Amino acid sequence: MKGVVPVTLGLIGFGAMARDIVACFPSGEIDWRVLRRGNATRDLPEGIHAVDSLGALIASRPHLVVEAAGHDAVRTCLPPLLAAGIPVVMASVGALADPATFAAIDSARRAARVPLVLPSGAVGGLDYLSAIGHLPDAEIVYTARKPPVAFSSDLAAQARETGQAITLFQGTAQEAAQLYPKNLNVAFSIALAAYPSPVTVRVVADPAATGNQHEIAVSSTVGTALFTLCNRPAPTNPQTSAVTAxxxxxxxxxxxxxxxxxA
Incomplete structure (x- = not known):
C-alpha cells in the first residue's frame, strides 16, 4: 500500500525454504536483509538486500530475524543475535539437540529477555503434548514416513527395487535430529513440546507414501490421541513439507x- 514503510526483517540463508517464506509476504511489505553462506549476493530478487556479515545484519536493527540455513547457522548466528536483543524465528529446531548449542542460545535469550520462536512447522497438536508431558505414564511415539527420495538417491533406488517400506531409525528425538538434520527438525520440536516425557521417534522411507507423513500417537491416564498429517513436499525441496514455510x-x-x- 502506498505510503506504508516496509518492516525490516533479517533472513539467514536463501535456499528453497527461505524463498518460500519470502513468497508468503506481499511484495513491498518487508525489507529483507539476507545473510547467506559465503556472503553470496547473486540471484537475489528485487526488494531483498544482502548483508556481508552477521555484524552488518545486527547493525541493520531488524525487527526480527528468520533462521532458514541449518544447524551450523544456528550455532554461529543465534547467540549473538539474541544477545543483541533481536527476536529470532527458528527453522532448524533440531540444532537444539546439541547441549552446548542449547545452553548458549538459552543463556543469550534469558539475558536479553528476547523471544526465540519455534514454529510448529509440519505438524500440529503440540499444545496437547505440552499439556500431558508432565504425566508420569505418558507414552509418545512419533513416526515420520516419507518417500525415499526425501532421504538419498541410493535409498530411493533400494526402495524402488524392493517396493517395501524401510525403517531407517528408531530411537530418541535427540538422536534423530542429529542423524537427520534436514529431515527431522520436527522430531525435536515434538520432544520440546512433550518435555519431560520422552518421545520415541521412527523414521520410515516408504515408496507408497503420497507425501511427507507425520503421525504422533499418545497414550496417558487422561486419554489417547492420534495426530496424522500428510503434507505435500515443497516443490523445490522434497525433504521439507510445503506447509513448513x-x-x-x-x-x-x-x-x-x-x-x-x-509498542
Missing amino acids: MSMAAAVRRVLQEREMG
Whole structure:
C-alpha cells in the first residue's frame, strides 16, 4: 500500500525454504536483509538486500530475524543475535539437540529477555503434548514416513527395487535430529513440546507414501490421541513439507503483531 514503510526483517540463508517464506509476504511489505553462506549476493530478487556479515545484519536493527540455513547457522548466528536483543524465528529446531548449542542460545535469550520462536512447522497438536508431558505414564511415539527420495538417491533406488517400506531409525528425538538434520527438525520440536516425557521417534522411507507423513500417537491416564498429517513436499525441496514455510511466515506475523500491540 502506498505510503506504508516496509518492516525490516533479517533472513539467514536463501535456499528453497527461505524463498518460500519470502513468497508468503506481499511484495513491498518487508525489507529483507539476507545473510547467506559465503556472503553470496547473486540471484537475489528485487526488494531483498544482502548483508556481508552477521555484524552488518545486527547493525541493520531488524525487527526480527528468520533462521532458514541449518544447524551450523544456528550455532554461529543465534547467540549473538539474541544477545543483541533481536527476536529470532527458528527453522532448524533440531540444532537444539546439541547441549552446548542449547545452553548458549538459552543463556543469550534469558539475558536479553528476547523471544526465540519455534514454529510448529509440519505438524500440529503440540499444545496437547505440552499439556500431558508432565504425566508420569505418558507414552509418545512419533513416526515420520516419507518417500525415499526425501532421504538419498541410493535409498530411493533400494526402495524402488524392493517396493517395501524401510525403517531407517528408531530411537530418541535427540538422536534423530542429529542423524537427520534436514529431515527431522520436527522430531525435536515434538520432544520440546512433550518435555519431560520422552518421545520415541521412527523414521520410515516408504515408496507408497503420497507425501511427507507425520503421525504422533499418545497414550496417558487422561486419554489417547492420534495426530496424522500428510503434507505435500515443497516443490523445490522434497525433504521439507510445503506447509513448513507457511508455519514460519505465520510465526513471523505473530511476533510482529505482538510487538505492535506492545509498542
